[in-house]
Amino acid sequence: MIASATALLDAGGESAVTLRAVGHASGISHNAPYKHFKSRDALLAAVATTDFVWLADTFRAVRHGASAPASKLTQALKVIVHFSVEHPARYRLLFNDPEIAAVGGDLEVSARSAFAEFLGIVQDCQAAQKLPAVPDIALAGLLFATTHGLIGLAASGRMHPEKGLSSVESSLKMLVSLLQVSGTKLPGS
Amino acid sequence: MIASATALLDAGGESAVTLRAVGHASGISHNAPYKHFKSRDALLAAVATTDFVWLADTFRAVRHGASAPASKLTQALKVIVHFSVEHPARYRLLFNDPEIAAVGGDLEVSARSAFAEFLGIVQDCQAAQKLPAVPDIALAGLLFATTHGLIGLAASGRMHPEKGLSSVESSLKMLVSLLQVSGTKLPGS
DNA sequence: ACCTGAACACCGTTCAAGT
DNA sequence: ACCTGAACACCGTTCAAGT
Numbered sequence: 001m002i003a004s005a006t007a008l009l010d011a012g013g014e015s016a017v018t019l020r021a022v023g024h025a026s027g028i029s030h031n032a033p034y035k036h037f038k039s040r041d042a043l044l045a046a047v048a049t050t051d052f053v054w055l056a057d058t059f060r061a062v063r064h065g066a067s068a069p070a071s072k073l074t075q076a077l078k079v080i081v082h083f084s085v086e087h088p089a090r091y092r093l094l095f096n097d098p099e100i101a102a103v104g105g106d107l108e109v110s111a112r113s114a115f116a117e118f119l120g121i122v123q124d125c126q127a128a129q130k131l132p133a134v135p136d137i138a139l140a141g142l143l144f145a146t147t148h149g150l151i152g153l154a155a156s157g158r159m160h161p162e163k164g165l166s167s168v169e170s171s172l173k174m175l176v177s178l179l180q181v182s183g184t185k186l187p188g189s
Numbered sequence: 190m191i192a193s194a195t196a197l198l199d200a201g202g203e204s205a206v207t208l209r210a211v212g213h214a215s216g217i218s219h220n221a222p223y224k225h226f227k228s229r230d231a232l233l234a235a236v237a238t239t240d241f242v243w244l245a246d247t248f249r250a251v252r253h254g255a256s257a258p259a260s261k262l263t264q265a266l267k268v269i270v271h272f273s274v275e276h277p278a279r280y281r282l283l284f285n286d287p288e289i290a291a292v293g294g295d296l297e298v299s300a301r302s303a304f305a306e307f308l309g310i311v312q313d314c315q316a317a318q319k320l321p322a323v324p325d326i327a328l329a330g331l332l333f334a335t336t337h338g339l340i341g342l343a344a345s346g347r348m349h350p351e352k353g354l355s356s357v358e359s360s361l362k363m364l365v366s367l368l369q370v371s372g373t374k375l376p377g378s
Numbered sequence: 379a380c381c382t383g384a385a386c387a388c389c390g391t392t393c394a395a396g397t
Numbered sequence: 398a399c400c401t402g403a404a405c406a407c408c409g410t411t412c413a414a415g416t
Contacts, residue, residue, distance in 0.1 A: 003215030004283060018408065018409085019408085019409065019410090020407090020408080020409095028380095028381075028382090029382050029383075030382095030383095030409095031381090031383090031409090032380080032382080033412075034382055034409095034410075034411085035379085035381070036380095038408065039409080039410080041412090051304070079383055086398085088287075094284050095341060095342065095345055096341060096345070097345070098277075098344055098345060101345040111385080132367060132370075134363060134367070138356070138359070138360055139363075141339070141341070141342065141356070141360060142335065142360050142363065142364055142377040144338070144342065145335055145338030145341075145342050145360070146334055146335040146338050147337065147338065148333065148337075148338035148341060148342060149333070149335055149337035149338025149339070150330070150331070150334040150338070151333075151336060152284060152285060152337060152338065152341065153284065153330065153333065153334050155287055156285070156286070156290040156391065157286060159234065167327070168406090171326070171327055171330060171331050172333070174313055174323060174327055174328075174331065175331055178321060178323070178367070178368060178371040179367060179371075181321075181370070181371045182367040182368075182370045182371050197392095207388090207390085208390065208391090209389080209390095210386090217399095217400075218400065218402075219390095219401095219402095220390090220391075220392085220400090220401080220402090221400055221401080223390095223392085223400085224399055224400070225399095228390080228391080229390065229391090245402080292413050304382085331397065331401090376383075
């Protein structure tokens with residue numbers, strides 16, 4: 001049922017995920033989902049939870065890989081960007097949907113877990129002097145937020161008129177390189 | 190009618206903006222809007238256009254104010270943050286709604302106009318050596334995207350667990366200060 | 379416990395008809 | 398030209414009833 005909803009999201013966006021379509025794709029009636037989920041939003045939240053768990057696992061794999069810290073950060077950011085490109089509706093569910101986020105519960109736990117793994121990668125970069133020694137959580141939030149913002153603006157066509165998606169990665173590269181410069185001269189020193 | 194839709198957005202979010210409610214609030218029938226707008230999305234796009242025009246005007250006023258360039262940048266970012274706090278549904282319409290963005294036309298023109306004013310403020314900061322001398326459009330996009338991303342993550346409750354909205358402004362302050370440090374040592378030099 | 383089918387109260391949108 | 402009222406094809410959700 002979660003799988004059906006996920007497939008419908010990828011195929012037709014959030015509006016395509018009607019309980020009738022989910023029921024039909026799962027071979028059950030259109031209101032059988034109510035026996036397993038409190039509402040349509042709860043079903044969508046379950047999809048989002050699954051994706052957050054996947055994100056956390058992927059970040060963990062990147063972090064424990066063999067690359068240099070700065071390269072791991074780039075890889076993690078690419079994971080986010082690629083996910084947003086390949087599964088835009090699911091990405092929006094994760095980071096752009098207040099109604100879904102309000103569900104809380106497992107969803108919030110899995111979201112924090114994914115962020116914690118990302119934070120670990122940022123901390124490793126700081127330890128390796130590849131990022132400035134500002135508070136780690138704020139820095140990780142800033143990097144994540146910038147990636148998220150670039151993705152959102154690109155998706156809305158509200159970014160650099162002439163460029164397309166590639167500008168997301170090049171903008172991120174610019175940010176990381178600017179921050180590395182900052183790392184060599186700590187603010188306040 | 191645009192005013193009715195705007196009020197409904199502020200009061201109850203996007204889902205409250207039904208054509209029946211708009212018609213009732215405007216003293217007309219529930220499908221009279223179709224004589225003025227091609228669809229519900231077109232009406233929402235008209236609301237977004239109005240807000241983009243307001244944003245462009247506000248940015249322009251900031252830019253031509255008496256403050257120092259760096260202060261103008263801070264003011265412009267605050268305008269965005271405050272708008273997102275006071276009118277979350279309208280903010281989402283501007284920057285988080287692919288369906289609305291796809292309408293194009295006047296909406297896109299007004300969006301580009303707002304970005305152009307913001308770009309001007311960034312350029313002034315670069316001229317005053319308050320921001321690094323990287324390509325101006327990319328830098329403006331980066332600053333805007335970061336602000337947008339921080340707002341979105343804060344709205345989704347997906348940011349620093351312990352902090353709230355104030356962390357958006359403090360994170361932005363951190364970014365600008367880090368970029369100012371970078372400005373003193375250009376990358377590649 | 380889990381599922382079904384009908385029903386309810388909504389939607390956006392269309393259309394024939396009025397002025 | 399602009400508006401109305403009824404109608405159509407959907408929704409999410411509820412509920413009595415089945416197994």
